[in-house]
Amino acid sequence: xxxxxxxxxxxxxxxxxxxxxxxxxxxxxxxxxxxxxxxxxxxxxxxxxxxxxxxxxxxxxxxxxxxxxxxxxxxxxxxxxxxxxxxxxxxxxxxxxxxxxxxxxxxxxxxxxxxxxxxxxxxxxxxxxxx
Amino acid sequence: xxxxxxxxxxxxxxxxxxxxxxxxxxxxxxxxxxxxxxxxxxxxxxxxxxxxxxxxxxxxxxxxxxxxxxxxxxxxxxxxxxxxxxxxxxxxxxxxxxxxxxxxxxxxxxx
Numbered sequence: 356x357x358x359x360x361x362x363x364x365x366x367x368x369x370x371x372x373x374x375x376x377x378x379x380x381x382x383x384x385x386x387x388x389x390x391x392x393x394x395x396x397x398x399x400x401x402x403x404x405x406x407x408x409x410x411x412x413x414x415x416x417x418x419x420x421x422x423x424x425x426x427x428x429x430x431x432x433x434x435x436x437x438x439x440x441x442x443x444x445x446x447x448x449x450x451x452x453x454x455x456x457x458x459x460x461x462x463x464x465x466x467x468x469x470x471x472x473x474x475x476x477x478x479x480x481x482x483x484x485x486x
Numbered sequence: 487x488x489x490x491x492x493x494x495x496x497x498x499x500x501x502x503x504x505x506x507x508x509x510x511x512x513x514x515x516x517x518x519x520x521x522x523x524x525x526x527x528x529x530x531x532x533x534x535x536x537x538x539x540x541x542x543x544x545x546x547x548x549x550x551x552x553x554x555x556x557x558x559x560x561x562x563x564x565x566x567x568x569x570x571x572x573x574x575x576x577x578x579x580x581x582x583x584x585x586x587x588x589x590x591x592x593x594x595x596x597x
Contacts, residue, residue: 367568368567368568371566380566381566381567384559384566385563386559387555387556387557387560387563388556388560390507390511390552390553390555390556391553391556391557391560391582393511393515393552394549394550394552394553394556394586397545397548398586398589398590398593400518401536401549401589401590401593401594401597402589402593404532404533404536404593404597405593405596405597411529411532411533412529415520415528415529418518418519418520419519419520419524423519424519427515427518427519428519431512431515431516431519434507434511434512434515435512437504437507437508438507438508438509438511438512441504441505441508442508448501468508471509472508472509475509475510476509476510476512476513479510479513479514479517480513480522480523484522484523484526
């Protein structure tokens with residue numbers, strides 16, 4: 356009991372910069388800040404929309420001002436990173452699946468997610484562009 | 487006797503919100519920047535979309551689910567960012583998401 360246990364020093368705020376794997380993990384987790392920020396932008400838009408045309412148009416102009424665009428481009432980069440990492444983890448979060456007596460390969464599950472992503476994005480674009 | 491846990495209540499919106507965010511957020515951001523179909527989010531069109539129950543439900547989903555996903559992830563990750571007071575972090579994350587939820591519902595109903 357007299358010996359001091361060995362405690363490895365871990366820098367509290369910068370430990371995740373030491374290894375690429377840690378940095379990628381923290382980048383993945385940090386995408387939630389961008390997602391939360393974008394939700395806030397949408398809620399502000401909803402409030403402006405309920406207030407009237409002038410208020411909503413001003414909101415849209417602010418979203419498309421240089422500052423609004425820079426902010427949204429940063430959010431977009433994190434959102435795409437969230438998509439990539441979410442799809443990468445998808446096969447690990449699913450129960451094992453079988454198709455025609457063969458195990459469905461994780462690669463196939465990830466590929467299906469990407470195909471679905473392209474499909475969903477196109478459907479939304481078609482709806483917005485045509486309706 | 488079964489032990490009840492509130493974890494399912496947290497995990498369901500986390501997974502659903504993460505999935506929804508992965509599939510629809512990038513294209514939504516492209517649309518709100520106005521890079522594609524800049525006229526699509528005009529006042530008349532946005533109002534018409536939010537003026538019926540289907541549109542309201544879609545907006546409710548795309549705003550609230552990713553937000554609760556983010557709130558839960560932020561709470562869990564705060565520990566890795568060096569903030570270890572989970573009670574305070576939990577309170578801050580979920581209260582913020584709760585306020586966002588109330589605002590969303592109130593203003594969706596106001597339209």
